[in-house]
Amino acid sequence: MRRILALLIALSASLAAQPMGTADKLTVTSLLSADAVPPGGSIRLAVVADIHDPWHINAHKTTYDYLIGTKLELESKEGIIVADMRYPKGKALKFDFAEKPIDVYERRAVIFVDLKVSNRFTPGVDTLRGMLTVQACNNEVCLAPSRIPVVVPLTIAEGADGVARHEEVFGLRSSDAYERSKGEQSELATLFETEGSIVAFFAIFLIGLALNLTPCVYPMLSVTVSLFGTADHQHVRGAFFKAVVYVLGIATMYTVLGVSAALSGGLFGSWLQSPWVLGGIGALLFGLALSSFGLYQLQMPYWVTSRLGGQTGTGLIGLYLSGLVVGVFAAPCIGPPVIALLALVGAKGDPMFGFQAFFSLSMGLGFPYLILGTFSGLIKKIPRSGVWMVWVERVFGVILVGAAMFYLALAFLPKYSVYVVPVTLVLGGLYLGFLDPSGRGKKTLQRVQWAVGIVAIVAGALVARSMSKDSIEWEPYHPQRVVEARENGMPVIMDFSADWCIPCKEMELNTFTDPEVIKTTRDMVRLKVDLTQFDSPESEALRREYRISGVPTIVFFDAEGSEAPDSRLVGFVPPAEFLAKTRRVLGGN
Numbered sequence: 287m288r289r290i291l292a293l294l295i296a297l298s299a300s301l302a303a304q305p306m307g308t309a310d311k312l313t314v315t316s317l318l319s320a321d322a323v324p325p326g327g328s329i330r331l332a333v334v335a336d337i338h339d340p341w342h343i344n345a346h347k348t349t350y351d352y353l354i355g356t357k358l359e360l361e362s363k364e365g366i367i368v369a370d371m372r373y374p375k376g377k378a379l380k381f382d383f384a385e386k387p388i389d390v391y392e393r394r395a396v397i398f399v400d401l402k403v404s405n406r407f408t409p410g411v412d413t414l415r416g417m418l419t420v421q422a423c424n425n426e427v428c429l430a431p432s433r434i435p436v437v438v439p440l441t442i443a444e445g446a447d448g449v450a451r452h453e454e455v456f457g458l459r460s461s462d463a464y465e466r467s468k469g470e471q472s473e474l475a476t477l478f479e480t481e482g483s484i485v486a487f488f489a490i491f492l493i494g495l496a497l498n499l500t501p502c503v504y505p506m507l508s509v510t511v512s513l514f515g516t517a518d519h520q521h522v523r524g525a526f527f528k529a530v531v532y533v534l535g536i537a538t539m540y541t542v543l544g545v546s547a548a549l550s551g552g553l554f555g556s557w558l559q560s561p562w563v564l565g566g567i568g569a570l571l572f573g574l575a576l577s578s579f580g581l582y583q584l585q586m587p588y589w590v591t592s593r594l595g596g597q598t599g600t601g602l603i604g605l606y607l608s609g610l611v612v613g614v615f616a617a618p619c620i621g622p623p624v625i626a627l628l629a630l631v632g633a634k635g636d637p638m639f640g641f642q643a644f645f646s647l648s649m650g651l652g653f654p655y656l657i658l659g660t661f662s663g664l665i666k667k668i669p670r671s672g673v674w675m676v677w678v679e680r681v682f683g684v685i686l687v688g689a690a691m692f693y694l695a696l697a698f699l700p701k702y703s704v705y706v707v708p709v710t711l712v713l714g715g716l717y718l719g720f721l722d723p724s725g726r727g728k729k730t731l732q733r734v735q736w737a738v739g740i741v742a743i744v745a746g747a748l749v750a751r752s753m754s755k756d757s758i759e760w761e762p763y764h765p766q767r768v769v770e771a772r773e774n775g776m777p778v779i780m781d782f783s784a785d786w787c788i789p790c791k792e793m794e795l796n797t798f799t800d801p802e803v804i805k806t807t808r809d810m811v812r813l814k815v816d817l818t819q820f821d822s823p824e825s826e827a828l829r830r831e832y833r834i835s836g837v838p839t840i841v842f843f844d845a846e847g848s849e850a851p852d853s854r855l856v857g858f859v860p861p862a863e864f865l866a867k868t869r870r871v872l873g874g875n
Contacts (some may be wrong), residue, residue, distance in 0.1 A: 288357070289841060291323055299806040308343070308422040308429045308430065308431055311337065311338050311341040311343075311422040311429070312336060312338060312341070312343065312420065312434075313336045313551060314333065314334070314335050314336075314418055314436060315333075315334045316331060316332070316334070316436055316438045317332040317334060317451070317452045317455055317456075318330070318438070318440070319331075319332075319450060319456050319798050320852075321441065321541070322441040322442070323401075323440070323441070323442060323444070324403075324443060325405045325407045325408075325409065325442060325444070326403065326404065327339060327403055328400060328401065328402050328403070330401070330456055331399040331438060331456050332396050332398055332452065333358055333396070333397045333399070333416075333436055333454060334394065334395050334396050334455065334731070335356075335395045335397075336392065336393070337391065337393055337422070337526055340424050340425070341422045342390035342392045342422065343391050343392060343395065343420045343421060343422050343423075343851075344369075344381065344388070344389070344390055344391075344421050344428075345373070345374075345375070345377075345389040346373035346376070347376065347378025347386075347389065348386045348389065348575070349378075349386065349389050352423040353388070354419060354420075354431040354828055355421075356373065356395065356397075356418070356419065356420050357398070357415075357851070358373075358416060358419075358436070358723050359419070359848075360399065360414060360415070360416040360436075360834075361415045361416060362830055362831060362833045363412075363414060363415070363830075365404035366401055366414065367402040367404075368399060368401060368439075369400040369401065369402050370398075370399070371396055371398070371399050372397070372398045372399075374378060374391060375389075376389025376391065377390060377391070381423065381425055382425055383427075384745055388423070398456070399591045401414075407442050408704065409442045409443055409444050411439065411440070411441050411442075411444060412439075412440045412441075412589030413439055413440065414440050415435070415439065416435075416436040416438070417436060418433070418434045419431060419432075419433050419434075419783055420434065432768070433848075453586055460511055463470070469747025471568055477489055485527070487643070488646075489645040490542065490627065491647070491650040491653075492647075493644045493647060493650060494647040494648060494649065494650020494651040494652075494653075495651070496650075497647075497651050498651070498654055499698045502570055502711065506612050509574060509608075509612050510612070510655050510659055512632075514528070514529065514658070514660075522633065522661070525661070526656075526660045526661065528602065529656045529657075529658075529659030529660045530656065531602050531606050531609070532605040532608060532609045532655065532656075533609060533653070533656045533659070533692075534606060534609060534652075535605065535610045535611075535647070536609040536610075536612060536648060536651065536652040537609075537645055537649050537652055538648075539609070539610050539614060539648070540605075540648035541644045541645045541648050542864035543644075544631070545631070545637060545639065545641055545644055549550050549848065552560035557842030559698040560686050560701060562698035563614075564693050564694075564696045565694060565697035566693075567693045568689075568690045568691070568694035568697060569690070569694075570611065570635065570690075571686050571687075571689050571693060573689035573691060574689035575686035575687045576681050576804055578680065578686060579816045580676075580679070581680075592820075612655075625766065625804075627643055627644070630643065631643055632839070648738055657823075660713065666858070673728055673731060674723070674731060676724050677718075677724040677725065677735065680717075680718060681738075684717065684718060687710070688714065689712065691709075692706040696785070699723050700785030703786075703791070704759075704791050705753075705754065707744070707746075708746040708747070708749040708750040708753070710746075711743065711748035712743050712747070712750075713743045714742055714805055715740070715743035715746065716739065716743065718738055718739055718742065719735050719736050719737075719742065719743070720735070720736070720739055722735065750794075751798075752795055753805050755799040756801075756804060756812060757794065757798045757799045757804070758803065758804055758807060758814070760814035761811070761812060761813050762814060763780065763813045763816070763828075764813075765784055767811060767813060768811075768813070768843070768847070770811075771811040771843070772843075772846070772847030775846075776809070776811050776845060777809075777842065777845050778810060778813065778842070778843040779807060779811070779813070779840065779841070779843075779868070779871075780813065780814075780842075780843070780844055781793075781812075781813070781838065782828075782832070782834050782838060782839040782841070782843045783815070783838045784816065784817045784837050785816075785818040786818065788839055789837075789838055789857055789858040790838045793838050793859070796860065796861070799862050799863075800865075801860050804864055806869065810868075815828060815832075817829070817834070817837055838855075838856070838858070839855070840854065840867075841870070842854070842855075842867065842871040843866050850871040852864055853867050853870060853871055855867060
């Protein structure tokens with residue numbers, strides 16, 4: 287009996303001495319490169335982890351998936367931008383419990399962060415907070431990971447930069463032993479560094495070109511044809527010049543929107559989501575639709591066209607203003623795809639760079655209209671194109687009516703806006719295929735009308751049917767549900783959306799109705815965050831807290847309550863991509 291008691295005492299003593307966590311195996315301090323930073327200035331932060339022998343901590347990039355890498359997360363704070371974050375490269379060491387060497391940090395690891403302070407920041411003393419996630423190992427075991435708080439006192443002072451400090455630490459940053467965090471570096475930023483500005487700006491141009499595939503852009507096609515298709519151009523050169531002016535109007539709209547959003551931190555084109563603006567766009571589109579049905583012909587006043595655009599057609603000022611207005615149409619659709627560009631411009635903090643980046647994007651968006659505007663006038667020269675062109679104008683008119691109804695619904699009945707698409711397809715198909723008299727006596731045209739009408743009606747029926755599918759059952763967001771999920775060890779998925787967000791509607795109809803998506807997310811806490819009132823104090827606070835630049839944005843939190851690395855989704859994503867991210871958060875393959 288004494289031997290058993292002695293054995294239990296020894297065992298309990300051994301367990302008591304067994305290290306259970308990482309936090310007491312290192313000391314974490316924060317250092318700043320200067321004692322103060324002026325509003326609009328920059329400062330460098332160093333988070334220093336002094337590791338006690340014989341322990342090591344895993345490098346930022348881990349050798350094995352089951353290991354927890356060192357990661358620094360700073361809380362989002364209005365007026366302070368994390369422009370760059372660099373981790374030391376790991377040192378490969380052999381441990382008895384692993385088959386191959388593991389990348390680790392030993393003795394001391396320093397993480398460098400470049401911070402930019404807004405020029406609107408009020409001088410004074412402030413505090414920046416964060417969390418350092420680390421996991422310690424020795425030659426035999428790896429301990430449970432720890433999340434260690436990081437507190438950074440920050441002094442904002444008017445005038446010159448503060449006195450430099452800790453140069454012996456900050457001098458290490460230029461060493462080859464440091465690399466930028468993958469999570470903090472976008473593909474566009476990498477492209478600027480590796481390929482240079484010319485290639486990177488051309489890539490942004492191609493992104494703008496790809497934005498023409500979004501549904502909000504379709505009304506721009508019909509408006510462009512109506513503007514240029516009726517013009518009388520003697521030479522292609524003259525039409526090309528006018529098309530350039532028109533595209534510059536489109537480019538101006540998106541350059542101003544993009545730079546404003548990047549510098550203010552607001553949602554892209556957020557002011558365009560006002561019911562008055564959306565209603566005005568809908569009324570304008572409806573007016574253009576009536577013109578397509580032949581009720582009247584839009585034409586600039588003679589004094590404008592004669593002085594600025596020639597004897598006939600639309601004047602240069604009119605074309606430029608038309609480009610500005612047409613550029614507004616697509617704003618609700620193309621917001622999410624440009625969030626990566628917003629993040630890059632915001633990190634740079636350079637208005638001129640923002641102008642160049644968004645001008646490249648908007649020129650890519652406008653390039654097809656340069657071609658369309660140049661050659662639309664040639665349609666009139668096609669032999670016997672009269673009845674065909676009348677019917678084509680009716681097609682554009684139906685598209686414009688549908689777009690007008692959609693914008694009016696977004697303005698006044700946003701929850702019902704999704705029904706505009708199937709209704710437009712069915713009613714438009716009936717009118718264009720069977721009621722419009724353009725094809726009477728023209729067998730070929732009439733057959734084309736029938737085919738288009740049948741296809742549109744069938745498409746409308748399929749879209750309506752897809753709306754009746756089962757979907758993810760979301761809970762309204764409440765901060766208490768996030769706390770409860772963390773306490774119960776449940777992962778969380780948060781969907782940031784808005785009633786006026788068109789890609790959000792696409793997600794609801796295509797992604798969230800997928801049976802595998804519904805099944806996979808069943809064991810998660812699924813929260814819907816409504817940002818319809820984007821300028822309300824509640825929405826603004828949520829956007830700052832979760833770093834939301836646009837909608838839709840999907841944010842995943844693991845069972846410990848931390849945002850899963852590289853899991854955030856922005857913009858519309860198909861079910862397969864959504865499932866891949868979800869399974870990664872849940873620990874699946």
